[in-house]
Amino acid sequence: MQLKLNNIYQGDTFELIKSLPTESVDLIVCDGPYGVTANDWDKINNIQEFNLKLIKIFARVLKPGGALYLFGKDNCIDFIDYRQHLQLNRKIIWYQPSRLAQGRKNYTNNYDLICYFSKGKPTIFNLEDIRVPQLVELEHRLRCEKVPSVVNGQFGKTKFNEDGKNPGDVWGDIKQLTYNSKELINRLMLNTIQKPQKLIERIVKASSGGGSVVLDPFSGVGTTYAVCKEMNRHFIGFEINPEYVEITKERIKKIEQKQQEQLFNETENSQRDYQISPIGTGISTENWDTQYLAARFS
Numbered sequence: 001m002q003l004k005l006n007n008i009y010q011g012d013t014f015e016l017i018k019s020l021p022t023e024s025v026d027l028i029v030c031d032g033p034y035g036v037t038a039n040d041w042d043k044i045n046n047i048q049e050f051n052l053k054l055i056k057i058f059a060r061v062l063k064p065g066g067a068l069y070l071f072g073k074d075n076c077i078d079f080i081d082y083r084q085h086l087q088l089n090r091k092i093i094w095y096q097p098s099r100l101a102q103g104r105k106n107y108t109n110n111y112d113l114i115c116y117f118s119k120g121k122p123t124i125f126n127l128e129d130i131r132v133p134q135l136v137e138l139e140h141r142l143r144c145e146k147v148p149s150v151v152n153g154q155f156g157k158t159k160f161n162e163d164g165k166n167p168g169d170v171w172g173d174i175k176q177l178t179y180n181s182k183e184l185i186n187r188l189m190l191n192t193i194q195k196p197q198k199l200i201e202r203i204v205k206a207s208s209g210g211g212s213v214v215l216d217p218f219s220g221v222g223t224t225y226a227v228c229k230e231m232n233r234h235f236i237g238f239e240i241n242p243e244y245v246e247i248t249k250e251r252i253k254k255i256e257q258k259q260q261e262q263l264f265n266e267t268e269n270s271q272r273d274y275q276i277s278p279i280g281t282g283i284s285t286e287n288w289d290t291q292y293l294a295a296r297f298s
Contacts, residue, residue, distance in 0.1 A: 065123030
């Protein structure tokens with residue numbers, strides 16, 4: 001089976017991925033089973049072994065320097081040796097303090113884990129595209145930068161950046177979806193199937209560029225596809241649920257329609273600019289189109 005870019009395919013990930021060429025993907029966004037709910041699709045006997053199997057097959061299709069973001073709970077990659085396949089760069093905490101307190105005999109879990117892997121040294125990390133607001137006041141930061149241990153330390157050359165800071169490995173600024181979220185497709189998908197678009201945007205911005213190939217092996221309702229469509233990335237998605245595949249196709253269709261409307265409006269506005277008489281330019285209105293364009297771009 002030959003897979004084409006910018007498509008979602010209905011079927012089992014472990015079978016469909018066999019059709020992908022070796023070292024053909026720049027980024028994988030994997031929000032698959034967590035092994036913690038009663039949903040049929042989430043019933044995994046051993047989530048660690050399941051994720052190790054995924055890591056092995058992802059390593060084949062990733063380009064050298066390509067990235068994998070693997071979602072899960074705090075134990076999702078415990079006690080497995082992934083080092084021969086991919087390099088773990090960071091465990092990112094997606095922190096959600098607003099979650100309902102469920103524990104009576106233990107501490108409530110208030111975060112999901114996003115494991116950031118790469119195939120060797122990452123080739124793409126677009127820090128400038130994912131900066132977040134500085135939480136430290138400039139005056140305080142400048143004082144800290146003058147401390148000898150900072151000046152002579154590993155990060156002595158680091159300076160306050162007015163454009164923002166690295167988001168770090170604890171992401172508490174992107175909230176989980178709620179029943180009132182406008183982007184929520186269906187209430188049944190809340191906190192299980194659908195992730196916030198801003199979350200996926202940060203990942204795609206950080207670890208891919210224009211024209212990169214992004215794979216989502218558990219595509220759900222197509223949030224990664226939607227992000228890629230809006231950010232000029234190529235996409236390949238796998239989803240076993242045919243209903244979700246149709247939802248994704250409809251979602252992408254709406255984005256394409258919106259993009260076509262925007263392009264039409266921009267073209268129309270551009271043409272309208274050329275139809276406005278250039279009053280005050282001293283150009284004769286006779287045959288003014290050619291003269292005005294020449295004046296504007298000379």
